[in-house]
Amino acid sequence: MTELLITGARLIGGDAGDLLIRDGVFVDPASAGSDVERIDADGLIALPGLVDTHCHLREPGREDAETIESGTRAAARGGYTAVLAMANVNPVTDTAEAVEHMKAVAAETASAAVHPVGAVTKGLAGEELAELGLMARAGVRLFSDDGKCVHDSLVMRRALEYVRAFDGVIAQHAQDPRLAGAGACCHEGEISGRLGLGGWPAVAESVIVARDVQLAEMTGSRYHVCHVSTAESIDVIRWAKARGINVTAEVTPHHLLLTTSAVEGYDPTFKVNPPLRPDEHVEALREALADGTIECVGTDHAPHAAHDKDHAFSDAAFGMLGLEASLAVVMDTMVAEGRLDWAGVAERMAYAPARIAGLTDQGRPLEVGEPANLVLVDPERRRTVDRAASLSKSRNNPYHGRDLPDPVRLTLWAGRTTFRDL
Numbered sequence: 001m002t003e004l005l006i007t008g009a010r011l012i013g014g015d016a017g018d019l020l021i022r023d024g025v026f027v028d029p030a031s032a033g034s035d036v037e038r039i040d041a042d043g044l045i046a047l048p049g050l051v052d053t054h055c056h057l058r059e060p061g062r063e064d065a066e067t068i069e070s071g072t073r074a075a076a077r078g079g080y081t082a083v084l085a086m087a088n089v090n091p092v093t094d095t096a097e098a099v100e101h102m103k104a105v106a107a108e109t110a111s112a113a114v115h116p117v118g119a120v121t122k123g124l125a126g127e128e129l130a131e132l133g134l135m136a137r138a139g140v141r142l143f144s145d146d147g148k149c150v151h152d153s154l155v156m157r158r159a160l161e162y163v164r165a166f167d168g169v170i171a172q173h174a175q176d177p178r179l180a181g182a183g184a185c186c187h188e189g190e191i192s193g194r195l196g197l198g199g200w201p202a203v204a205e206s207v208i209v210a211r212d213v214q215l216a217e218m219t220g221s222r223y224h225v226c227h228v229s230t231a232e233s234i235d236v237i238r239w240a241k242a243r244g245i246n247v248t249a250e251v252t253p254h255h256l257l258l259t260t261s262a263v264e265g266y267d268p269t270f271k272v273n274p275p276l277r278p279d280e281h282v283e284a285l286r287e288a289l290a291d292g293t294i295e296c297v298g299t300d301h302a303p304h305a306a307h308d309k310d311h312a313f314s315d316a317a318f319g320m321l322g323l324e325a326s327l328a329v330v331m332d333t334m335v336a337e338g339r340l341d342w343a344g345v346a347e348r349m350a351y352a353p354a355r356i357a358g359l360t361d362q363g364r365p366l367e368v369g370e371p372a373n374l375v376l377v378d379p380e381r382r383r384t385v386d387r388a389a390s391l392s393k394s395r396n397n398p399y400h401g402r403d404l405p406d407p408v409r410l411t412l413w414a415g416r417t418t419f420r421d422l
């Protein structure tokens, strides 16, 4: 019987207490055996293991950029114990077999729970619904064509109607393909004109969100907005919530911290979809995450091999790494600013994402009888981010050279140590 006793951690940032883990579960600390392994966590904060609603693990198909093994090691280093893996792999996760395959690879190699996201449409083509029911039977609750928008209104309506039967969620990459089509790679405004880059107008996001929340209202279904990036989308989401529409939303760490100005040097590391936005949008996103209009953080971790990213800005692949620095960014943009306390971090990065994704064994309180998914956080330690030190296989790290918190000291997934730095 293996036991681990963690002493003196501030539980969710509150009072200090002890945690005893036995066989993957929190048990009564008073029952610790004499030969128990001990960790002195004085000064550290214990949070539930983080849950990511949105990442790209690239396996199967692009194992040169990331694998389930490397991506979940990066996740564990970031304090995550569960991730939702988007469907835009090759082959696309649009069948129950593809779901089972990803789970089988994860069972062998992963350092965090991997929950495949099912595609909404076959091949992400936006036309014919994928095997939503069969994928649901294989355990999928969240469906998304992420990377592409489900832009056909009738397809969106049918998808929302279909998943209602099993309490599924449609997660939308909100981007009107006519308003922000091929070539759109920079927030449309003064800067896109000055840099000569294709403009991606803010309204291309909010018009889709506005349409979708009305379809969600009509169908009575659950709808989730991926990587919200504009103040106008937030206005629509607030309106929808006030009407009782079942909508949830996520924001990425990079949209909380970085602004359009990062694009000035044409560094393709900062090319992301949706694009980085000006200050006023970033401020609106922080405010919405603080007040709960945006329930959770989703990393949109998007690793790319150098030969896909090292191009002129307009030709490079979209996306940036996110799993390792997500908590650090939330600490600097939200906790240090007094917008979230540690209980708020647990809510936005563990409880809410697990609820949205329908996970029952993640995002749980640190209490006796609960699965031991845990991250020990050092609230003081900082570092200069070095992209070479990443556990991801890719190096498209937008925080390279930046001073950020370096909080994660220990991650336990169901009692198993998946990252340790103490």
Ligand SMILES: [Zn+2]
Pocket: 146, 147, 148, 173, 226, 227, 273, 274
């Ligand atoms: Zn997306």
